[in-house]
Amino acid sequence: MSLTVQEVMDVLPLASGPEGSTVDGLITGNMKQKVQGVAVSFVASHETIEKAAQLGANLFITHEGVFYEHHGSRAEEQEINDPVILRKKEQIKSHQMILYRYHDGPHQAVPDIITHGLLQALDWDTYQHSHLKYACLVTLPEPLSVQQIVQHLKDRLDLPYVRFAGDSEQKCCEIALTSGYRGGGNIALPLFTEQRIDLLIAGEGPEWETPEYVQDAVSQGSPQSQILIGHAASEEPGMKAVAQQIRDHFPDLPVYFIPASPVIKVL
Structure with missing residues (x-):
């Protein structure tokens, strides 16, 4: 199956509103690129990106931001001299991962x-x-x-x-x-x-x-x-439903839901 990023995203409810009013959209890559497999997760962490790459997915749909801010534009659009951010950018580049932020679209859908x-x-x-x-x-x-x-x-x-x-x-x-x-x-x-x-x-x-x-x-x-x-625990089931929606539309496309490991622990 030969699908573009645009064709995959077109089956999901996308965010509406004036230009610049949503955090949704491509972080890396372009909408015309071919999709080999889709990974869906609550967050594109170092761990979940590695798992997506191991599974052969090149389109990663993340609910939350990649660079530790809700709006995320600072690290996405500027050169930030932060070693963690720089290594993560290198990780994404090395895997040629297409990242798509999908936050407002699912929340604006009726029902959410x-x-x-x-x-x-x-x-x-x-x-x-x-x-x-x-x-x-x-x-x-x-x-x-x-x-x-x-x-x-x-x-x-x-x-x-x-x-x-x-x-x-x-x-x-x-x-x-x-x-x-x-x-x-x-x-x-x-x-x-x-x-x-x-x-x-x-x-x-x-x-x-x-x-x-x-x-x-x-x-x-x-x-x-x-x-x-917990934030992740409350939203992961919804992102799992997003993965299933893509799977239902494209049964021959490899689609994976990747749960994120808990990051906040009780000592």
Whole structure:
């Protein structure tokens, strides 16, 4: 099968908006290049790039930035005298890897591909649910304690640990799922007050916003809780769904989802 980068990306929902409003697009290579294989990952780390090269993939679709900034243009467009960045650029060049940043497109899709992927990974897509712009609301068929939900998250997402604020014995039915960096008060507080959720499950967010809010709620006798599962853990299922979408369109094209190793550990 002879496909170009453009033909592969055309089967995915791409970011919309005025020019310069998205971080999505090519970091290396060009859209007319032929694709030998596709690697999809949450992040194009040194490790995942090496795995992609070993698998024979030359198109790497990454959700997050390659050079340690969300917008990433500084290291991508300028010569930065940083040994880690320079060695990574050399690694990419040596493998002739085509890198495509795919962040805003899946988040702008309806429903949000990344959040919906998390919903499916938790096996909650058969429950009553609805998608908002920045969250998915889920109604469990029967109340579960925060502790029971934590165990379910660990089992389904293969997590060694999570962090939570609130009451571990609180019974929950109404849950909001958010992915990535959406655990802050600007998103969380309206979900608690307007959507009447019991629990927010997020990737990450400021530690002094939503956790303080739910702790005050507990102190006031109205338990609410937040579980933080980690940015990568919340978004990897969605990128796995992106890989499957490409695979469904091009069954003869080698397409690999490459999970990223956890980078933050507990000592």
